[in-house]
Amino acid sequence: MPIPGNPLGYTLVYAIESPRGPVLVDAGWNHPDAWLALRDGLGSAGMDVRDVRGVVVTHFHPDHAGLAGQVREESGAWIAMHEADAALVGLMNELQDREHRSFHADMLKRAGADAVEVEEVTAHRPRPPAPPDRELRDGDLVDLPGRELRVIWTPGHTPGHVCLHLRDADRLFTGDHVLPGITPHVGVYPYDRVDVDPLGDFLLSLEKVAELGALETLPAHEWTFPGSAERAMEIHAHHEEKxxxxxxxxxxxxxxxxxxxxxxxxxxxxxxxxxxxxxxxMAAGEAAAHLRTLEVRGVISRTAGSDPVRFALRPESLSP
Incomplete structure (x- = not known):
């Protein structure tokens, strides 16, 4: 399904058949072209969007959750996502545009961005996704009659990102967690948070996926491929090098x-x-995530009382 104006180009949306109607894995970007692609794509597979039973959202980002609300309106389907992302969606829907802009502007100033950069970055706010009807947890079975679709919680790209293991077909829907040719964005927001370590969570989540073995992998971007475990550890090594x-x-x-x-x-x-x-x-968010992991590992430290926040290598890290 197309993502107009985005370099990713498209989102892969999957329909899993069941006796009571298909369940979608993700729903695509909220745009008329994407809606037509979803409707026609289901039709080409002998399905009707009005018969969709549910939408499992791998994470709350707009290229995955954007059309879930319209699918629900059309078919009465439920929307499900992990409880951690559901909490963020609730917060996003509560925030007014002015509050959202102020939050991001303050975050950028504390990171060292100048006034012009703050204005440019905060100029656009995507529409928040529809709130889910059901909240998922690690190990849950999705409501998919006659099939076994298990939730694998893989935080990192978002706090509530999930992969989905279709055990009766030995397939793994990986969302953005494991992609064949690129790596997902992993950031810290606000940039200077000290109570989270998203990249550390992401690395552990990659190990978790690798432990499932070499499964046929169905990601949300690029193409399907065999060997989820090998690719997960390639991405792990990439971030260690970074x-x-x-x-x-x-x-x-x-x-x-x-x-x-x-x-x-x-x-x-x-x-x-x-x-x-x-x-x-986004690059600053990813830089912050890598800085935070180095900080957790004791390699770097932030300068006490600095505004904006500043980082340096710990002196003992320079020792051979």
């Missing part, structure tokens, strides 16, 4: 750096100067 590179970057600096300065010095898929304002905001 953590080493970040520590080396900080070792070369004489003074502590802000999150925004660090993000600007890190390597991305294109130069920092060429990133859009929204992509810079």
């Amino acid at each position: 953590l080493l590179s970040l520590a080396a970057l900080l070792a070369e600096e004489r003074e502590p750096l802000t999150i925004w300065e660090i993000a600007g010095r890190m390597t991305w898929n294109r130069p920092w100067a060429d990133l859009s304002p929204q992509m810079r905001g």
Whole structure:
């Protein structure tokens, strides 16, 4: 299903058959073109969108949860997502645009972004997804008559991201957790939080998926592929290398750096100067996640009382 104006291009939405109607894994972006693609795609498989029994959302992001509300309106289907993401969706729907903008502007200032960058990054707010009817937990079985679809909680990309193991067909729906050619965004929001470690959670979640063995993998982007375990550990190794590179970057600096300065010095898929304002905001979130994991591991520390917050390598980390 298309994601207009987004470099990802499309979301893969899956329909799992059951005697009481199909259950969708994700629902795609909230856009008329995506809705037509969903309706026609189901039709080509001999299904009707009005017969959809439920939508399991792997996580709350708009390219996955965006159309879930319209599917519910059309068919009366239930929407299910993990309780951690459900809580975020509730908060997003409560926040007014002004409050949301203020929250993000304050976060960016504390990270070291200047006034122009703050204005550019906070200019657009996606529409919040529809609240779910059902909340999922790790190990739950999805309401899919005649089949066994088990929830595998894989936090990291979002706090409530889930993979879904269709055990009767030996398939694993991975959402954004394990993708064949790219890696999902893992960020900290607000950037300077000290009570969470999303990248640490993500690395543990990759190990959890690897322990399931080599399953046929059905991701939300790119293409399906065999060997979920091998790819999960490739992504794990990628982030460990990125953590080493970040520590080396900080070792070369004489003074502590802000999150925004660090993000600007890190390597991305294109130069920092060429990133859009929204992509810079996401890059800063990912930089913050890697900084937080290094902090949890005792490799770096934040400068006490600094505003904006600054990070430096711990002196003992320089020892051979």
